[in-house]
Structure formats: structure tokens, C-alpha cells
Amino acid sequence: MPCAKRSWAVVLSALGLTGCSGLGLAPSPQPVEPAPTDDMALLASRSGCLACHALAAGKPGPNALPPIGPSWPEVALRYREEAVGERRQELIDRLTRAVQDGTNPYASRWNGQISGLAMPPNAVAISPKDTRRLIDWILRSPHP
Numbered sequence: 001m002p003c004a005k006r007s008w009a010v011v012l013s014a015l016g017l018t019g020c021s022g023l024g025l026a027p028s029p030q031p032v033e034p035a036p037t038d039d040m041a042l043l044a045s046r047s048g049c050l051a052c053h054a055l056a057a058g059k060p061g062p063n064a065l066p067p068i069g070p071s072w073p074e075v076a077l078r079y080r081e082e083a084v085g086e087r088r089q090e091l092i093d094r095l096t097r098a099v100q101d102g103t104n105p106y107a108s109r110w111n112g113q114i115s116g117l118a119m120p121p122n123a124v125a126i127s128p129k130d131t132r133r134l135i136d137w138i139l140r141s142p143h144p
């Protein structure tokens with residue numbers, strides 16, 4: 001990029017400013033994102049998932065109740081058999097739909113293990129594509 005257009009050069013020289021350096025014409029610095037320690041954890045956090053889900057198993061929920069939603073390792077453990085082989089894509093599709101559209105409080109899959117009644121729809125917070133990436137990652141959470 002040339003350092004100044006001709007018309008600028010005229011204005012600048014009229015102001016007694018010449019040359020390229022120190023004129024504040026450099027593009028302003030880009031805002032710097034904090035270095036993510038883990039892209040997927042950051043995506044989960046930004047999408048609001050971590051208000052209800054923990055990245056590690058065994059954490060209590062608010063007011064010493066069970067956690068609001070199942071932790072990711074519990075999800076990975078529960079679906080470990082479906083998560084391998086041909087059924088994996090189907091499982092990812094189903095869980096992506098659950099996250100996007102929300103779950104039915106009368107058909108909880110986690111009854112008795114959590115304090116939340118149902119998951120609200122998250123489609124306003126995260127795209128289907130990012131949800132799929134997140135689910136894929138969730139299913140890889142280390143579990144017993």
C-alpha cells in the first residue's frame with residue numbers, strides 16, 4: 001500500500017507534515033484475542049453450554065444440587081458404544097438436534113442424575129455446524 005495518496009500528500013505538506021512515518025496512517029492494530037487453551041472449550045464457553053454442563057465429571061451443581069446438565073465425560077461414557085463405527089454419525093446427528101432444538105422435559109434421558117428438567121434450544125447461540133464439531137469433541141471426552 002502506498003503510504004499516502006496524492007491528495008493526502010498535499011494536505012499533509014500544507015500542514016507541514018511530510019514523510020510516511022509517525023503520521024498515524026498505519027492501520028489500527030487488530031484487537032488481540034486471548035490465546036485459547038482449547039478451541040472447543042472456548043466455543044462451549046462462548047455458546048453458553050458451560051452454564052449447565054461441566055467439562056469434568058463429579059462437580060456438584062448450584063446449591064449442592066446435582067449438576068444442571070450431564071458433564072461431557074458422562075455424555076461420552078453413556079454413548080461410548082454408539083460413538084464408534086457406523087453409528088457415530090447418527091449419534092452426532094441426534095445429539096446435534098437435541099442441542100439445537102432442545103429436549104423434552106417429559107422424556108429426559110438423564111432423569112435422577114441431574115437437576116435440570118430439560119435443555120433449552122441453543123440454536124440462537126450456536127450454528128448446527130459448530131454444534132456438530134462440539135458434539136464430536138464431547139464424545140471424545142476422557143471417561144472411565
Ligand code: HEC
Pocket residue numbers: 044047048049050051052053068069070075095098099103107108109110111114116117118119120122125126131134135138
Ligand atoms: C440451560 C441449561 C443448558 C444449556 C445452556 C445447555 N444444556 Fe445441554 N443439557 C441440559 C440438560 C438439562 C440436559 C439433559 C436433558 C435430558 O434430561 O434429557 C442436557 C443434555 C445435553 C446433552 C445430552 C443429550 C442427550 O440426548 O443425552 C448434550 C450432548 C448437551 N446437552 C450438549 C450441550 C451443548 C453443546 C450446549 C451448548 C451449545 C448445551 N448443551 C447447553 C442443559 C443445558
